Each structure stands twice: as structure tokens, then as C-alpha cells.
Amino acid sequence: MADHAHAPRPLGGNLLTPFTLLLGVLAAIAAAILLYRFINGLGAVTNLNDGYPWGIWIAYDVVVGSAFACGGYAMALLVYIFNKGQYHPLVRPALLASLFGYTLAGVSVIFDLGRWWNFWHIFWPGYAQVNSVMFEVAVCVSAYIVVMWIEFSPAFLEKWGMKDVKQKLNKLLFFFIALGVLLPSMHQSSLGSLLVIFGRQIHPLWQSGVLLPVIYLMTAILLGFAVVVFEATLSSAGFGRPLETKVLTPLSKIMYWLLAAYVVVRVLDLVFRGALGTAFAATWQAFWFWVETAAFVVPLALLSTEQARRSAAKLFTGAVLLMLGGMLLRINGFLVGYMTGDGWHYFPSFAELMVTVGIIAFEILAYIYIVRNYPVLPAAQPATR
Amino acid sequence: MDRRKFFKASLAGGAALATGAASCPAQARDNKSLPPEALGLLFDSTLCVGCKACVAACKEANGMPPEFSTQDQYWDTPLDISGKTLNVIKAYKHGTLEKKDGEENGFAFIKKSCMHCVDPSCVSACPVQAMKKDPKTGIVSYDKDACIGCRYCVAACPFGVPRFTYDSPTPRISKCQLCVHRHKDGKYAACAEVCPTGATLYGTVADINKEIARRKALKPGEKTQFPRGRLGGPDQSYPGVAAKYLDHTYGEKEFGGTQMLLLSGVSFQKLGYPDLPPRSDAALSETLQHTLYGGLIAPIAVLGALTFVAKRNVKPEDEEGGHHG
Ligand code: SF4
Ligand code: SF4
Ligand code: SF4
Numbered sequence: 001m002a003d004h005a006h007a008p009r010p011l012g013g014n015l016l017t018p019f020t021l022l023l024g025v026l027a028a029i030a031a032a033i034l035l036y037r038f039i040n041g042l043g044a045v046t047n048l049n050d051g052y053p054w055g056i057w058i059a060y061d062v063v064v065g066s067a068f069a070c071g072g073y074a075m076a077l078l079v080y081i082f083n084k085g086q087y088h089p090l091v092r093p094a095l096l097a098s099l100f101g102y103t104l105a106g107v108s109v110i111f112d113l114g115r116w117w118n119f120w121h122i123f124w125p126g127y128a129q130v131n132s133v134m135f136e137v138a139v140c141v142s143a144y145i146v147v148m149w150i151e152f153s154p155a156f157l158e159k160w161g162m163k164d165v166k167q168k169l170n171k172l173l174f175f176f177i178a179l180g181v182l183l184p185s186m187h188q189s190s191l192g193s194l195l196v197i198f199g200r201q202i203h204p205l206w207q208s209g210v211l212l213p214v215i216y217l218m219t220a221i222l223l224g225f226a227v228v229v230f231e232a233t234l235s236s237a238g239f240g241r242p243l244e245t246k247v248l249t250p251l252s253k254i255m256y257w258l259l260a261a262y263v264v265v266r267v268l269d270l271v272f273r274g275a276l277g278t279a280f281a282a283t284w285q286a287f288w289f290w291v292e293t294a295a296f297v298v299p300l301a302l303l304s305t306e307q308a309r310r311s312a313a314k315l316f317t318g319a320v321l322l323m324l325g326g327m328l329l330r331i332n333g334f335l336v337g338y339m340t341g342d343g344w345h346y347f348p349s350f351a352e353l354m355v356t357v358g359i360i361a362f363e364i365l366a367y368i369y370i371v372r373n374y375p376v377l378p379a380a381q382p383a384t385r
Numbered sequence: 386m387d388r389r390k391f392f393k394a395s396l397a398g399g400a401a402l403a404t405g406a407a408s409c410p411a412q413a414r415d416n417k418s419l420p421p422e423a424l425g426l427l428f429d430s431t432l433c434v435g436c437k438a439c440v441a442a443c444k445e446a447n448g449m450p451p452e453f454s455t456q457d458q459y460w461d462t463p464l465d466i467s468g469k470t471l472n473v474i475k476a477y478k479h480g481t482l483e484k485k486d487g488e489e490n491g492f493a494f495i496k497k498s499c500m501h502c503v504d505p506s507c508v509s510a511c512p513v514q515a516m517k518k519d520p521k522t523g524i525v526s527y528d529k530d531a532c533i534g535c536r537y538c539v540a541a542c543p544f545g546v547p548r549f550t551y552d553s554p555t556p557r558i559s560k561c562q563l564c565v566h567r568h569k570d571g572k573y574a575a576c577a578e579v580c581p582t583g584a585t586l587y588g589t590v591a592d593i594n595k596e597i598a599r600r601k602a603l604k605p606g607e608k609t610q611f612p613r614g615r616l617g618g619p620d621q622s623y624p625g626v627a628a629k630y631l632d633h634t635y636g637e638k639e640f641g642g643t644q645m646l647l648l649s650g651v652s653f654q655k656l657g658y659p660d661l662p663p664r665s666d667a668a669l670s671e672t673l674q675h676t677l678y679g680g681l682i683a684p685i686a687v688l689g690a691l692t693f694v695a696k697r698n699v700k701p702e703d704e705e706g707g708h709h710g
Contacts, residue, residue, distance in 0.1 A: 043551030050467065050548045053536035081691060083698045114534020114549065114556040121513040127531055128513065131671045134537050135512040136678060174699040178691035186677075186684060193673055197506050197541045199666035200659070210673055340545055341659075 008092050008155070008375040011239055015372060023361040030358020033351045034111055042114060045351040051344020052335070054112075059334035060356055061108040063191050064327045066141065067220045069101020071231065072148065073184040074224025078254070080177050087247055089378040092155065093235065094228050096376050099148045100363045106145050108359055109138075133193045140187035147180045155374050185217060192216025195333055203285045203337035204275035206329075211269050218262045219326045225255040226322035233316045235377065243312055252309045252318065259300055259322065266296075288328065288336045295325030413672040416641030416665045417504040420523040423590040424563060425501055425644030426577060427597065430651065431486050431628035432611060433494040433584035435474055439576035443472040443498075446564055446575035465497070468550035471561045472498040472576055477656050486628055486650030493649065495656040496585060498576070499546045499561040500636060500643035501525050502665070507538035507547055507560075509667035515558070516547075523590075523644050524565050529557040543640060543661055573615050580613065583623075588616030590644050597634055597646060603627035641665035 037045045048055050071094035078084045079091055110116050121127035122138045129135055151173070157166035192212035195202050208215055229248055236243040270276045279286050299318035308314045335346065348356075371377050444451070444461060451461035452469045463470040475497060480490035487493075505525050507516040515532035518525050527547075534556055538547045550556040564574045572578070577587035586593070596616060603609055605627055613621040628650055635653045636643035639661040647653065654660055677683060 039554060041550075041552050041554045041556060043553075046551070048551055050539055050545065053539035053549060080695045080698045083694075112535075114536065114551075115529070115532050116534065118513070118531065118533045121531055121533055129511055131509055131667075131674060132512040132537070133670060133674060134510065134535065136674065138512060174695040175692055177699055178688060178695040181691050181695070182684060182688045185687075189677075190674075193670070194537075196673055197510050197666045197670040199506075199543060199669075200661070201540075201543065209669065213673070213677070338540075341657075 007379060008089075008377060009379045010159070010375050011372045011377060013239075013372050015369060020365060020368060023365040026354075026361035027358045027365065030355045030362070033355050033358075037111065037351075037355075042112075045349065045355075047346055047349045047352065049344060049346065051340040052338065052346030054334060054338075055346060056331075056335075056348045056352055056356055057108060057112040059331055060327075061359060062105050062112075063330045063334060065105040065108070065359075066102055066191070067188065067216075067223045067326055067330065068227055068323065069098040069105065070184060070188065070220045070224030071095075071227040072098030072151075072224075073181065073188075074221050075228060076151075076177055077181050077221065078251075080174075081181055087251060089244065090228055090232065090247060090251070092152075092376050092378075093231065093371070094224075095148065095152055096155075096370060097227065097231055097367060099145075099152050100366050102141065102145050102148060104359050104363055106141055111355065133190055133197065137187050137190045137194065140183050140190065144180065144183035144187065147176050147183060150176050151180055155376055159374050184220065188220035189213030189217040191220075191330075192333075198338070201338060201340055202333065203339060204273065204278050205270070205285060205289045206333040206337040207275075208269050208273070211265070215262075215266060215269070215329075218258065218265065219329055222255065222258050222262060222322060223326040225251060225258070226319040226326070229255070229315055229319035230323060233312065233319070235371070239371075239377070241377070245310060245312060245315075248315055249306075249309045252303055252315055253306075255322075256300070256303050256309070259296065263296055263300060285332070285337055288332050292325055292328035292332055295321045295328060299325075413676065414668055416663075416668050419503050419590060419642060419644075420519070420521055422521050423503075423523040423644050425523075425588070425590045425593055425646065426498075426563070426574060427586040427588070427593045427616075428496045428645065428647050429584050429586075429600070430493050430495055430647065430649035430656065431584075431630065432582045432625070433474065433496070434582055435476060435494040436581065437474050438579045438581060439496070439585055440470070440472055440474055442575040442579040443561070444470070446567060447471055449559070466546065466548055466559075468548045468552075468556075468559045470548075471559060472496065475657060477651055488651050488655060491651070493651040493656065494584075495647075495649070495658075496576075497544075497657070498645070499525060499563075500544055500645045501563060502640060503642040503644065504640070504665035504667045506541040506543060506665070506667050509671055510537040510541040512537065519565075522563075522565075524563045525560075526562045526565055527558050527560055532558060534558075541666070543659055543666070573618075578614055583611045583613035583621075586612060586616055587614065588618075590646075592616040593646055597648060600627065600648065601630055601632075601634075605629040638663045641668065 033045055042048055046055055075087060075091045075094040079087050110119060113119055122135060153169065154166050157169070190213065192215055195207065195212055196209060229252060232244055232248060235241065279289050299321045302314055303309050303318045440463065441461065449471065450469050452463040452467060454462045454464045463473055466473055475495050477493045477495065479488060479492070482490065482492045484491035485493065501524060503523065505518055508518050508525060512535065513531050513533055515528045516525060516538050517528065536549055538558065539549055547558045547560045549558055567573065567575065574587040577585045586596070593616060607627045609625060609627050610622040611625045613623065630648055630650060631652065633653065635647035635658055636645060641664065647658070649656060
């Protein structure tokens with residue numbers, strides 16, 4: 001592989017476009033809503049209630065958001081642990097997206113915490129309660145955010161010309177990379193374990209008990225690959241760069257086999273727990289279960305041949321469907337399948353939705369800013385065009 | 386690395402994680418057991434006349450604001466427990482309402498407040514020890530100064546007990562703490578203190594269980610004395626007639642047991658109490674966490690393996706920026 005041609009370079013170019021302007025406006029609206037929320041309380045902007053104490057700010061912004069940010073984790077696992085060097089060019093852009101995804105997922109927890117000024121208690125001996133799944137998630141996610149900033153710092157150090165710091169860091173990088181694989185393995189599985197203590201309040205289609213960590217971890221890695229394909233396609237279109245099908249096709253093969261394994265685990269779990277029958281009841285839960293299942297199974301059919309995996313359109317469709325499936329698994333587990341008894345309803349308010357949209361907008365904006373100014377994306381190779 | 390090696394490596398990684406997971410099954414934990422001097426409440430639905438004196442007394446004892454459900458806001462009319470209400474009496478109604486404690490064409494009353502579970506989900510869920518179970522009395526209390534307002538306890542409690550004040554910028558959890566703040570003045574649960582019929586009784590769980598056994602041994606219609614206020618306190622008993630009890634004592638087995646125990650003539654599910662397994666969810670959740678993370682043994686072992694592999698595979702980047710794996 002020609003290293004020079006693949007070395008990451010800043011893209012440069014104009015930052016102010018109608019698109020970035022729109023993103024900025026959306027982010028500003030979210031900020032205004034959040035200001036209002038901090039002054040008047042959660043009830044003033046959300047539809048949360050005691051039957052649904054968690055809404056989309058947790059189920060989407062944190063649980064789905066962090067899973068969507070698993071691209072860096074999945075690629076590090078592949079490149080550094082399984083030594084698949086050919087995917088190296090995908091690592092930095094994936095890591096960047098993960099960095100923002102996770103940092104924002106971490107920060108957005110604060111928006112949802114009622115007594116946010118106490119949030120440091122989670123890390124404080126004397127307060128910290130180590131039996132709580134949430135304790136594990138919080139500590140692990142925070143540690144991972146720090147590790148990712150360290151992992152990504154070579155890009156900044158390069159730009160700022162701090163060569164000796166970068167060199168010293170490079171010698172230790174392998175350790176941070178190992179940590180950067182361990183930590184998401186821990187908290188992505190624990191995000192599933194959060195549901196264990198809800199017991200029968202979670203519909204049997206999603207209450208997998210001790211298999212919850214396995215199911216959430218497998219889909220997190222799956223989502224990581226899907227997001228890498230998705231982002232590579234979008235950024236090649238958005239920044240007018242050639243699509244790296246040469247890397248994406250073999251990558252999608254790995255994704256494909258992981259998907260097959262996941263579907264087997266998911267189905268066997270439902271069968272052995274005797275929960276499959278509930279999928280045929282006339283309920284909303286059953287309906288959304290089938291939508292979720294379709295989003296996993298269709299890509300299984302779509303990407304089954306090498307030829308299909310060479311088609312940029314099919315790759316993109318498969319990735320988008322997988323992202324939808326992984327998202328639904330989580331939304332279904334935390335909201336659709338959460339049943340606290342009659343009389344409770346929840347659907348996110350407009351303001352809640354706008355905050356979520358604003359966070360996503362901010363994330364994209366930051367990504368654009370960084371790749372235009374810092375060496376992240378591999379320099380384009382005309383040959384692959 | 387060719388594909389065969391790749392799969393081998395994946396298998397090895399998976400096996401490492403699995404052994405890590407299986408390495409400390411000794412820490413699997415059972416339901417917790419009842420604390421030695423456990424305190425609790427006995428609610429006997431057959432004695433409750435629905436006067437709601439306990440609802441008013443609870444409000445006063447805990448300084449909670451009134452809540453309105455009628456158009457003219459004359460008096461406190463909570464329909465359920467909430468951020469402003471820790472205890473309610475609800476009615477069960479069926480058909481012609483002829484028979485008290487009858488499931489068919491009858492009616493009955495039921496109390497709803499914290500069960501003070503023996504192995505509470507709220508305590509296991511809370512990441513900051515704001516929910517605590519007293520090791521001696523077993524009272525589950527809440528500390529707002531520790532709480533971060535994450536509402537994991539609200540979501541986790543199978544009885545839907547902890548409630549949250551969503552309308553406040555400085556919100557807090559509301560739940561019955563068995564009037565633990567009144568103990569220092571020698572007082573006890575306000576709801577039990579004011580209950581005119583002794584439907585709500587306060588006492589040690591040991592005394593409560595004795596009283597339950599005594600009532601269940603009575604024949605329906607048999608004359609007996611019903612204590613009021615506090616078991617083991619001054620005698621405030623009055624003569625009454627035993628009702629027909631279900632065999633089921635709610636809270637005896639449910640969810641690893643609770644320190645509020647319920648007697649009734651109408652099935653508990655009809656009264657709004659969930660059908661729960663004998664194992665607490667906290668036991669399963671904590672067993673899982675301890676198996677994966679107990680003593681950090683598994684994570685450290687996996688980190689060691691990952692570091693070893695990463696060290697081999699990560700080649701330090703040189704200044705030219707050439708850095709493939
Ligand atoms: S009833 Fe709910 S709030 Fe009360 S101790 Fe049990 S789990 Fe905790
Ligand atoms: S809301 Fe407060 S008491 Fe409840 S789990 Fe969170 S920190 Fe603990
Ligand atoms: S023990 Fe106290 S706080 Fe609990 S329901 Fe009775 S009066 Fe209310």
C-alpha cells in the first residue's frame with residue numbers, strides 16, 4: 001500500500017455553505033430549548049412522566065447515539081486486534097465520528113439529569129454505587145471519551161507541529177488502543193444490561209436477561225461497521241471524493257457474517273425463552289418487532305453475494321437498514337417494549353425532538369469543520385476513481 | 386492475516402471474554418435476606434373503609450403539597466402516588482358493589498406506597514447511593530443531596546413507587562420512607578398512627594407475620610380483637626369480625642419479599658398489584674455485573690490480552706504519516 005497517497009490530509013474548502021448554515025440554526029434552536037429546560041425543569045419541555053421516566057434523550061441520544069458512534073471501536077478492533085491493515089485508512093475518519101458521537105452522548109446525559117449539578121457523585125467514592133449498571137456505563141463511557149481524545153490527538157498534534165509529543169504518544173498508543181477496544185466492549189454490552197433490572201416491565205421480545213449484554217454488544221459492533229460504510233459513502237458524495245469500494249466491499253463481508261451470527265443468537269434467544277409467540281400477537285410491540293427484524297434480515301439477503309457487496313448502492317442501503325435495525329432494537333427495548341402498566345403514555349414532544357435533531361446537527365457540523373481543517377480523511381487517489 | 390487466522394483470533398478473543406465471564410460464578414448472588422430488626426406495615430384490605438385518613442396524615446407528616454383532581458380545588462384529591470403524594474388509597478369496584486371484599490359485584494380498598502422491598506430494585510439501580518436500605522431496619526430511604534436525578538430508580542421499581550417532580554428545576558424523588566424522620570421523636574408511621582380501623586398497622590416484620598398467621602387462622606365471621614396503630618405498642622385494639630382472606634399474602638414471596646405486607650379478600654392483581662416472580666431483579670442484575678466485572682478480574686485479563694495483541698499490530702507512525710497496521 002502506498003503510504004504517502006493514503007496519508008490523511010486536511011480537506012480545506014469553504015466552511016460556510018447553506019447546508020452548514022442550516023445545521024447551525026438547528027443547533028441554536030436546540031440550545032435555546034435546553035436553556036429553557038434548565039430554567040424551568042424537565043417537565044416544561046419534555047413529555048416525560050413517572051410511567052416513562054426515560055424518553056428519547058436517553059433512548060436515542062445516549063443509547064442509540066453511542067452505538068452509532070461505534071465506528072471507531074469496530075475499526076480499531078478490526079485493524080489493531082485482528083490485524084487487518086488494509087482498513088487502516090478508515091480508522092481516523094471513523095474515530096473522529098466516534099469521538100463526536102460519544103462526546104455528545106456523554107454531554108447530553110447532563111440535559112436529562114434532573115439534579116445535574118450532582119453528576120460528579122457517580123465518580124466519587126462514598127457516593128458511587130458499584131452494583132448499579134448505570135455506574136458501570138457512566139464510568140466506562142467517560143473513560144472511553146478520554147481515551148478517544150488521546151487516540152485522536154495525533155491529528156491535532158500533527159497540525160500544531162508538536163512532533164516530539166506526538167512521537168512519545170505514538171510509543172504508548174498501542175495501550176490506549178487496547179483500552180479503546182476494551183471500554184466500548186464493556187459499556188456497549190452494559191447498555192443492554194441496564195434493562196435486566198426492569199424485569200417484567202420489558203416486553204418478552206426484548207427482555208433477554210443475561211443475554212442482553214451479548215445482543216447489545218454484537219449489534220454495537222455491527223452498527224460500527226454499518227456507520228463506517230454509511231459515512232464513507234456520504235463523505236465521498238459530500239466532499240466530492242472517490243468511494244473506497246476496494247476497502248468497503250471486504251469490510252461488508254465481515255459485517256455480513258457478524259450479522260448472520262447476530263440473527264441466529266437473537267432468534268435462538270427468543271425461541272429458548274418461549275417469547276417468540278408474543279411476536280404474533282396484535283400489539284404495537286409485535287409490529288415494531290417485525291419492522292426491527294426486517295431491518296436486520298433484509299440486508300442479510302441484500303448483501304449475500306460478493307457482487308452485491310461491490311455495488312455502492314446496495315452497500316449503502318444495507319448499511320442504512322442495519323442502522324435502522326440497531327436503532328429500533330434499542331428504541332424498542334427502552335421505550336416501545338417498556339410497559340409500566342395501564343394509563344401511561346409517552347411520545348416525545350416537539351421540543352424533545354428538536355433537541356435531538358440539534359445535537360445531530362451539531363455533530364455533523366463539528367465533523368465537517370474538523371475534516372476540512374485537520375488531517376483526518378485519506379488523500380484522494382485518482383486511480384480508484 | 387488470512388481468513389483462517391482471522392477466525393481463529395476471533396474465536397480466541399471470544400473464548401477469553403467467555404472465560405472472563407465465567408471465572409467468578411461464585412459471586413452469583415441470591416435474593417437478599419430480611420434484616421434482623423426489619424420494620425414494616427401490614428395493610429389488611431378487609432379492614433379498610435376508604436376514609437383516607439392515612440393519605441391526609443401522610444401529607445402532613447411529610448410536608449407534601451395538596452394535589453387536585455376535581456374542578457373546584459377544595460381539598461387534596463390525589464388519584465395516585467406522585468411527586469406530591471407518597472400514599473394513596475384506591476378503590477376496586479365491580480358490578481353492583483353489593484359485597485365488601487367481593488370480587489364479583491363487590492368493592493375493596495387498597496393502599497399504595499413503597500413496599501420497602503427486601504431486595505429493592507431502586508437501591509440496586511441507583512448509581513450514587515441516594516436510595517439506601519438500612520441494614521438493621523430495612524427501611525429504604527432517599528437522600529436528595531446525593532441524587533443526580535437520573536430516574537433509573539423510577540424506571541426500575543416494579544411497583545412504580547419512586548416518583549419525580551418533573552415540573553421543578555431542582556427536582557427530587559418522592560417516596561415513602563416509612564416516616565423514618567419521625568422515629569427520633571418516638572413516633573412511627575403516620576398512616577398507621579391515624580388509621581381508625583387498624584387496616585394499616587406498623588411494627589416489626591416478625592410481629593406482622595405473627596399477626597398475619599393469627600388472622601388467617603380465624604374462621605370467616607369469627608369474633609376477634611383487631612389491634613390499631615403499632616404492633617407491640619399500647620393496646621388500642623377493638624372487637625371485630627374476621628373476613629374471608631385469600632391464602633395469598635402479598636409481599637411474602639413476591640420479588641424476594643417486601644416489608645409492607647398485604648392481606649385481602651380480592652385478588653391482588655385486581656387490586657393493581659403486579660404478579661411478580663420470587664426472584665428479585667436486583668439479584669439477577671447484580672449477579673450479571675459481578676460475573677462480568679467482579680474484582681475487575683475479567684476486564685484486566687482482557688485488557689492484558691488486547692494490549693499484547695495491539696502492541697504487535699500497532700506500528701508507531703513516523704513523521705511521514707505512513708501508518709498502516
Ligand atoms: S417498592 Fe420500589 S421504591 Fe419501594 S423499596 Fe421496593 S423497589 Fe424501592
Ligand atoms: S433518580 Fe436519584 S435516587 Fe433515583 S436512581 Fe437516580 S440518582 Fe438514584
Ligand atoms: S409510612 Fe409515612 S410516608 Fe409512608 S405511607 Fe405511611 S405516612 Fe406516608
